[in-house]
Amino acid sequence: MSTPDEMDVSAKPFIEHLDDLRKALIWAGASLLVGLLVAIPLAPYILSFLIIPFERAELTVPLQVNAVGSGLSIAMRVIWWSGLILSLPFTLAAVGGFVLPGLTRREKTAIFGGGAASLGLFALGVWMAYRWTVPVALQMMAATERWMGTPAAFWETAGYVSFALKLLLAFGATFQLPLLVYILGMLGIITSRQMRDKRRHVTVAMLVVGMIMTPPDPFSQILMATPLIALYEICIWLVYARERRTQI
Numbered sequence: 222m223s224t225p226d227e228m229d230v231s232a233k234p235f236i237e238h239l240d241d242l243r244k245a246l247i248w249a250g251a252s253l254l255v256g257l258l259v260a261i262p263l264a265p266y267i268l269s270f271l272i273i274p275f276e277r278a279e280l281t282v283p284l285q286v287n288a289v290g291s292g293l294s295i296a297m298r299v300i301w302w303s304g305l306i307l308s309l310p311f312t313l314a315a316v317g318g319f320v321l322p323g324l325t326r327r328e329k330t331a332i333f334g335g336g337a338a339s340l341g342l343f344a345l346g347v348w349m350a351y352r353w354t355v356p357v358a359l360q361m362m363a364a365t366e367r368w369m370g371t372p373a374a375f376w377e378t379a380g381y382v383s384f385a386l387k388l389l390l391a392f393g394a395t396f397q398l399p400l401l402v403y404i405l406g407m408l409g410i411i412t413s414r415q416m417r418d419k420r421r422h423v424t425v426a427m428l429v430v431g432m433i434m435t436p437p438d439p440f441s442q443i444l445m446a447t448p449l450i451a452l453y454e455i456c457i458w459l460v461y462a463r464e465r466r467t468q469i
Contacts (some may be wrong), residue, residue, distance in 0.1 A: 256308030
C-alpha cells in the first residue's frame with residue numbers, strides 16, 4: 222500500500238476526474254491542430270527530406286506522379302503524419318497531466334525518465350530506418366522486380382511516401398519495446414533474472430516483430446531486430462545494476 226508521502230494527490234470525486242479527462246482531450250486535440258497548421262507550409266521541405274533515402278538507394282527507376290490529385294494526396298499524407306509527430310510531445314504532456322497525479326513518486330520517476338529515453342529511442346529508430354533500412358528495402362524491391370522480369374518504368378511518388386513514412390514510424394514505435402521492458406524492471410514487476418531466462422523467447426519475438434513491421438525481405442528484418450536485441454541486453458544490465466543498488 223502506498224504511504225501518504227508517496228502520493229501527491231488526494232482522492233477526487235469522479236466528476237472531477239471526468240473534467241480533467243475532458244481538459245486533457247481538448248489540449249491533445251488543440252495540439253494536433255496546431256501541429257497540422259505548422260506542418261502545412263513545411264510540407265514541400267519534408268517531402269524533399271523523405272526523398273533523400275530514395276536518392277541514396279541509387280535506383281534506375283524514377284519517382285513520378287501519374288494521376289490527377291496525386292499531389293494533394295501526397296501533401297495530405299505528409300501534413301497529417303508530420304503534424305501528428307509535432308504534436309506528440311504536447312499530447313503526451315496532456316496525458317501525463319491526467320495520469321501522473323494518481324501515481325506514486327517512484328512510478329513518476331520511472332515514467333519521467335522513461336519519457337526522455339522514449340524520445341531518444343524514437344529518434345534513433347527513425348534515423349536508422351532513414352539512413353539504412355529504407356534504401357536497402359528499396360534496393361531489394363527493385364532487385365526482385367528485375368529477377369521476376371517485371372521491372373517498373375517508374376514508381377508512384379504517393380506510394381513511396383506512404384512506404385517511407387510507415388517504415389520510419391514503425392522503427393520509431395518498435396524501438397519503444399526495450400524501454401517498456403526496462404520500466405517494468407524499474408517498477409519491480411519483472412527481474413533481471415526473469416529477463417535473462419526469457420532471452421531466447423524475446424529474441425524470437427524481436428525477429429517476428431521485424432518481419433511484421435518491415436518490408437518482406439530478410440535484410441530489413443535483421444536491421445530492425447538486431448538493435449532491439451542489443452537494447453534488450455542493455456536493459457537487463459541496467460535492471461540488474463538497480464537491483465544491486467537496492468540490496469546494498
